[in-house]
Amino acid sequence: MSPRPSAREKMLDSFELLVVADGERAATFDAVAAAAGVSKGGLLYHFPSREALVDGVVDRLASLVDDDIHRMTTAPDGAVDYFIRTSSPPAVVAESPFDRCITAVAHLASSGQWPRAVDALTGMQSRWHEVVLEAVGDPAVARVVSLVSDGLYFGPGHSSSASGAGPDAERAGIDDVIAVLRRLADGR
Incomplete structure (x- = not known):
């Protein structure tokens, strides 16, 4: 418990x-x-104050990003594999504390009133990019991996229920994407 x-x-x-x-x-x-x-x-x-609430959520995001970076850098199949596999958010954001926090900070950032929220999101993306760059060794490939991750996270129709395919078909799709990214990183 x-x-x-x-x-x-x-x-x-x-x-x-x-x-x-x-x-x-x-x-x-x-x-x-x-x-x-x-x-x-x-x-x-x-x-x-309202600012204190926003700061609390931004501080929480920083802690969650630290945890995610640790999982990413110690993932058995590598940072890129971990990063891409975790780029499809759950169907209900409220069920994932990390995704809920990212979404809340993104909403706060989009209001234009909370520069610290914007900085937190920028910092999160920069940290992920640094880990991916370390893993692949090429800035252009690291950028492609980041863009693929963003596309999976924010793109429509990524859930198996939306496409009518089962979880095995969706996993095969992610496996195929990761294989392409590995070939790209290996220069093939």
Whole structure:
């Protein structure tokens, strides 16, 4: 059994979920407090301003990126394989804390009000790119891998349910993409 999240973590979870589901404007202090099951005063104790809530989510993203970079650099099949395989988000973003956090920070960044959110996303992409570059050794190939990852993550119709294909067909597709990227990295 995993440990129960702290009240502070529940507040951040609630803020993220509201931003993802309904947009930043809907994530008021009252709505976040209600969703987290705490009083507004309790929320304000931990997050005395809107900026503090945003900073909490951005700091959470930084920690999650650190964990992801570690998994990427220690993946048994290599960084590129890991990066591409994890580029298809789950069908429901709320089920993946990392994807939910990325999506929430992306929504905050798109508002133009939170430069730190923009910096966090830029930093995340730069760190992934550095690991891929180290793995493939060629800046152009590293860029192609990053673009393929972005296409898988943001592209429509990547889930097996949307295409009518089963999980084995989708896996074969990812396997084929990874094989092409390996050949590209090997110069073939």
